[in-house]
Amino acid sequence: MMELLAGPLAYLVFFLVIALYYALITLGLNLQWGFTGLFNVGVAGFVLVGAYASAILTTPDDPGRIGGFGLPVPVGMAGAMLSAGLFALLVGIPALRLRHDYLAITTFGIAVTLQLVALNLQVLTGGPFGMNFVPRPLYDELGGQGGWNLAYLLFVAALVLLVWWGLARLTASPWGRVLRAIREDEAAAAAIGKHVFRFRLEAFVLGAMVMGLAGAVYAHFIGFIAPEDFLPILTFQVWAMLIVGGAGDHRGAIAGAVLVWAIWTGSGMLLDLFVPPEGKAQAAALQVAGIGVALCVVLLFRPTGLLGRRG
């Protein structure tokens, strides 16, 4: 058993945990964009807040910075959702009353600002060196590296199923119908007496909380976080996942996340194999440029997504 968990199988487990972490974020974005039509360009910022909040709450006391409160991991995860939700309120309240593009601009702004804070507010975040010793619960009890990773995969899979089930119930409820009504025709929804701003804000905050939870999931899996884990490229990958999977479809969001992450890591490995070390940074830039072009091409030719349909 343990031998099997080394080598390719261990890599598969690692790959799947990260893919499901992306799936969680994509589910959050799907609620915002797929169901409510809210264009969030600051996905990475909300994931960052969740990761850091949980890390600050759960790491052991560190004399070099504020906290390390040593609280249990579930408290950290709850804190992650709460703080991501709070930042969503901060952005949503001024921006959601206005036209769509304002939300795009303000979410872009908050992601830039949070990245700056993570990088520079060393007394809280550890600055560019990041935060180490984020607890991995039951690490030794579950057999360290291999066994624990597998257990964590099961945990994250259960979490994804739970969030999927919860979001599916919500979006099938009358509340979800109002969201779709707002997405399709805001004026009509307002005319039948729906408080458009409130529904939008609720969907936006809830989606951000799922993203925050995903951040915590990442932090407790790797055990170490740094600002460069949450660069704008993360926002892009998640958008690509949602668009490939088909916005407005929970299953598609999950499938899109796994598929795009597979393509991403696969092309990364190919680059590693064929590109000499000195050209790596530039090859990686070409990989990212490719995602940008692909996004535009999908928008132009398959605006409803590659796998699913919007509905």
Place this chain on the structure above:
Amino acid sequence: MILQQLADGLILGSIIALGAIGLTLTYAILRFANFAHGEFLTFGAYLALLALGQFQAMSTATFGPLSFGWPLLASLAVAILATAGLALLLDRLLFARLGRAGVAIAVVMGSFGAALALRNLLFFAFGGEPQYYSRAIQIALPLLPRSVLGGVRVTPDQLAVLGITVLLVIAMHLFLARATLGRAMRAVAHNPQLATVTGIDVAAVVRWTWIIGAGLAAVAGVFAGLTVQIRPTMGLDLLLPLFAAVILGGIGSPLGAVLGGLIVGIAESLAVPLVGAEYRAAVAFLLLILILLVRPTGLFGERG
């Protein structure tokens, strides 16, 4: 000290202002927030660098105390033309098609994708190392002696940037107020249906909006390269201040964008001793949230 910060803020602000004019025009006339506008600045800056290498083979003379001469001005012209061409190409390939589909936000997403692709292609082509138009070190001239509130020192290049910006803003204002095309642009921004009915060639207005907006962005990019440095992320770093300036000034108001740009530039510069240089971009964000809460139409805006 305070005067020096104001002067630094004014120079940064004039670069933001030039970029913001183009952004506010495209926002008002084409009706979407163009996230690729920052990359227009970067593209212009690199194109000028590329052209400069060619022109400097012909002449390396500089104007008096300035670090540059005719070669950079010629490169600036090349950069303006190339960036305008790039904007027209993007419009043709992407924005116009997405706009026709009728989903407003699809165009914004497209611009986001185009920005990512452009930025990384520039990184691929030029590498991530900062580059400069001139390696010469300029001596800052004392404009005011140290005894007056700490004094003001500026480099000749910074003065030139300020001067050219003032000229461009005046020219832009006269063009929009007096020229037929400028008035047509304002009409389309105000009410596209009515503009079409009155016989305005909307397609031509759209074309010229891209040319002017991208051209000014190229100038802003070259100025940012001249006073700071040229990097693949320079436009991305300026995008938040640009949007803050546009919204502060009111979408569709070029003079508002100029004023907004100066306010953002000065606010960032004044905030540096308070919160440190690393939080500059956060200042633009706070200004943005504040203006959205207090007066979302901006200082001179008409539409919400």
